[in-house]
Amino acid sequence: LMSHYRLIxxxxxxxKNFVNPDTIFANNQMSLQDIEIYGFDYDYTLAFYSSHLxxxxxxxxxxxxxxxxxxxxxxREYDYIPNFVIRGLHYDVQKALLxxxxxxxxxxxxxxxxxLNPVPEKEVIAMYEGSHVPLExxxxxxxxxxxxxxxxxxxxxxxxxxMTLLSCVSDYFMKHNIDYEPVxxxxxxxEAIGDVHVxxxxxxxxxxxxxxxTHAVLRKLSKNGKKMFLITxxxxxxxxxxxxxxxxKDWRDLFDVVIVQADKPxxxxxxxxxxxxxxxxxxxxxxRIHHLEKGQIYKQGNLYEFLRLTGWRxxxxxxxxxxxxxxxxxxxxxxxxxxxxxxPELRKEIKIMNTEEYVHTMTWxxxxxxLLEHMQVHRDSASQMVIQQWINEREEMRLRTKxxxxxxxxxxxxxxxxxxxxxxxxxxxxxxYMASLSCLLNYDLQHTFYPRRTPLxxxxxxxxxxxxxxxxx
Numbered sequence: 001l002m003s004h005y006r007l008i009x010x011x012x013x014x015x016k017n018f019v020n021p022d023t024i025f026a027n028n029q030m031s032l033q034d035i036e037i038y039g040f041d042y043d044y045t046l047a048f049y050s051s052h053l054x055x056x057x058x059x060x061x062x063x064x065x066x067x068x069x070x071x072x073x074x075x076r077e078y079d080y081i082p083n084f085v086i087r088g089l090h091y092d093v094q095k096a097l098l099x100x101x102x103x104x105x106x107x108x109x110x111x112x113x114x115x116l117n118p119v120p121e122k123e124v125i126a127m128y129e130g131s132h133v134p135l136e137x138x139x140x141x142x143x144x145x146x147x148x149x150x151x152x153x154x155x156x157x158x159x160x161x162x163m164t165l166l167s168c169v170s171d172y173f174m175k176h177n178i179d180y181e182p183v184x185x186x187x188x189x190x191e192a193i194g195d196v197h198v199x200x201x202x203x204x205x206x207x208x209x210x211x212x213x214t215h216a217v218l219r220k221l222s223k224n225g226k227k228m229f230l231i232t233x234x235x236x237x238x239x240x241x242x243x244x245x246x247x248x249k250d251w252r253d254l255f256d257v258v259i260v261q262a263d264k265p266x267x268x269x270x271x272x273x274x275x276x277x278x279x280x281x282x283x284x285x286x287x288r289i290h291h292l293e294k295g296q297i298y299k300q301g302n303l304y305e306f307l308r309l310t311g312w313r314x315x316x317x318x319x320x321x322x323x324x325x326x327x328x329x330x331x332x333x334x335x336x337x338x339x340x341x342x343x344p345e346l347r348k349e350i351k352i353m354n355t356e357e358y359v360h361t362m363t364w365x366x367x368x369x370x371l372l373e374h375m376q377v378h379r380d381s382a383s384q385m386v387i388q389q390w391i392n393e394r395e396e397m398r399l400r401t402k403x404x405x406x407x408x409x410x411x412x413x414x415x416x417x418x419x420x421x422x423x424x425x426x427x428x429x430x431x432x433y434m435a436s437l438s439c440l441l442n443y444d445l446q447h448t449f450y451p452r453r454t455p456l457x458x459x460x461x462x463x464x465x466x467x468x469x470x471x472x473x
Contacts, residue, residue, distance in 0.1 A: 021350040024439050026449035028431040030318075030338055033446050037256075037312050038221050040437075041264075041321035042232035044157050045342050046214050047242045048436060053207040055080040058161040061192040062168075069188050071169065074176070078168040084116070085163040086409045087345065088422030090138075091152045095127065096170050096182035098163060102415040103424035105138060107131045110399070111409045115171030118408070152186070153421070156323045157344065162193045211246040213438030218247060218254050224445050227312075229257040231267065236260045236278055236297050257292045257310065261299045264323075268303045268330035275301035275309075303335070320437060324422075328429040341430035342437060345412045350435075352404055361401055368394045 040046050058080035065071040090101050097119065100111040109131055112119040125131060137150040154163055166189050173180045221228060232239055239260055243251040252258060259267075260278065267273075275298045277285040284299065292298060292309045307313065314336035321328055322342045331337040352358055368390055375387055402410035413423045426433060432449050434440075455461045 018354045019350050021347045021435055022439050022442055024340075024432050024434045024443065024449060026432050026451040027427045029448065029450055030431045031446075031448040032318075032443065033448070034315060035226070035318045035338065035445075036316045037227040037229070037318070039229045039231060039317060039319035039337075041319075041323070042230060042234050042239055042242070044322040044344065045320050045437060046218075046230070047208050047246065048210045048214070048344070049207045050209050051082060054082070054161045054164075056207075057158070057193065057196050058165055060196045061161065061165055061189070064192040064195050065165075065169065065188060069192065071188075072172065072176075072178075075169060075172055078172065080161060081116075081164055081168075083406060084167065084408060085154075085160055086406050086412050087154060087157060087160065088412055088420060089154055089163060089409060090133075090421070091154065091163070091166065091186070093150060093152060093183055093186045096166075096185065098167060100409050100415060101133060101138075101421045102418040103421055104418060105133045105135065105421070106415075106418075107133060108410070108415040110402075111415075113167060113408060115174050116167055117171070155325055155422070158193075158197075162189060165189050165193070208242055208245055210436060210438060213436070213441065215247050217437050217440050220441065221445075222254050226445070227256045228254055229259070229310075230255050231259045231262050231264065233262055233264055234260060236280075236282060236299075240280075252295055252297075256294050257298070257306075258296070259298045259301060259306070263300060265325065265330060267301065268334070270302050271304045273300045273302050275299070275305060303330075307335070318431075324425050324429050329425075332429050332431070338431045339429060341426055341433040342435075343412075343426070343433050344435055346433070346435040349405060349411060349413065358401070358404060361397055361404075365394065365397045365401065368397070 043049075062075055062078065066073060066075055085098070086100075088100070089098055091098050096114060098113045100108045102108060107124060107128065109121045109124060110118065112124045133151065154160075166186065169185060169189065170182075172178075173185075218228065230239070239258075247254065259275070263270075263273070275289040275292070277287065277289065278297045278299045279285065280297070289298070289301075289309070292306070315338060318338040318340055319328070319331055320340040320342055322344075324341060328339040328341060332339045372387060372390055372394065375383065375390075378384070378387075398416050402416070405411040411420075413420060419427070
């Protein structure tokens with residue numbers, strides 16, 4: 001009772017500690033004063049899309065499966081389910097299972113789905129001989145799989161319709177007792193989604209949102225004399241249409257270098273592909289490139305050639321992207337660039353964490369955990385009965401906090417108390433991260449981002465809880 005009374009008193013204090021969703025968060029100390037050159041990916045970095053685009057991608061890819069891969073007509077019954085999946089999930093290609101894995105390679109039980117239905121915990125434990133996934137079947141540090149397609153991690157935002165389509169097709173086959181090869185399904189869905197991108201069906205500016213904020217960021221950097229470049233896997237006509245909408249016809253004047261169809265992450269590793277100049281009409285020129293000129297458009301190329309031709313090195317460059325592996329990993333590990341991850345999901349998750357309900361639940365959850373830790377030494381039956389009630393209540397609350405974020409898979413950033421596999425990669429490959437590029441508008445270009453000093457497990461939490469500052473409250 002006493003503990004409960006003390007907690008109720010704590011809650012108003014904690015409630016005031018809201019996080020501003022427009023804050024830029026630091027994993028590593030970084031000062032904008034040192035940054036002379038700003039680089040950008042295009043999709044979901046400069047161009048933000050409305051969720052209607054996911055519905056379009058899903059519908060077209062589903063129809064490609066039916067028309068070109070001879071999948072059953074019955075699949076037309078399935079529509080895109082907007083909040084079914086989250087980013088960062090792993091997919092076991094052989095078993096056709098979608099799941100969430102934490103930073104220690106443990107599967108979060110209750111988040112394993114076959115088709116559109118959860119797999120019972122006992123079945124998961126029997127299949128994986130526990131809930132740990134061995135390192136060799138996970139993708140490596142860069143997100144690449146060395147053992148063929150075993151566990152695929154879905155890291156970019158365009159993968160949301162792909163995961164949903166995989167789940168829907170799988171669901172159809174199971175409902176109709178159709179025997180199928182999971183590896184073929186994975187490859188066919190991947191190919192169909194790829195076709196949607198390649199055919200340019202989805203390259204429509206009408207899905208772009210937050211255009212004004214993006215333009216304001218680019219204007220601010222330009223006005224302060226910063227150099228800017230764009231490296232994207234998208235084709236020029238698509239980028240041109242989108243940037244005309246975001247900035248206007250003169251958008252190329254803002255950028256010192258524009259590279260399209262870069263083939264990232266190959267762009268960062270493969271030294272063999274030279275740059276090729278592209279005309280406004282998309283005609284490829286055959287001349288050798290000695291300089292990367294402002295106003296010109298280049299295709300492919302590689303990072304080593306890019307560094308040689310520009311002379312831009314390491315810590316003066318800050319590059320923004322939404323794909324932690326293909327945009328940021330190599331840049332930070334091999335070339336010492338500073339990196340900024342764009343994580344649109346942050347906005348929604350922070351808003352949830354700022355609610356009374358969430359703060360109350362988390363506070364009580366922490367208190368229960370503390371009680372269990374201290375009271376477990378009492379082994380008499382009366383104490384053990386109370387402890388068991390606490391364990392049950394804690395389990396219920398953990399499930400409730402997971403469901404607040406996403407009923408199937410929970411938060412992008414945590415599996416209960418552990419960070420997710422996604423979060424572990426984010427903290428390693430991104431110096432700073434934010435919900436969108438527009439967060440930069442809240443800071444001047446002399447600002448230093450300081451990571452919060454969180455106590456290690458063996459350190460006493462003697463510091464007052466700091467909040468990330470800098471953004472307008």
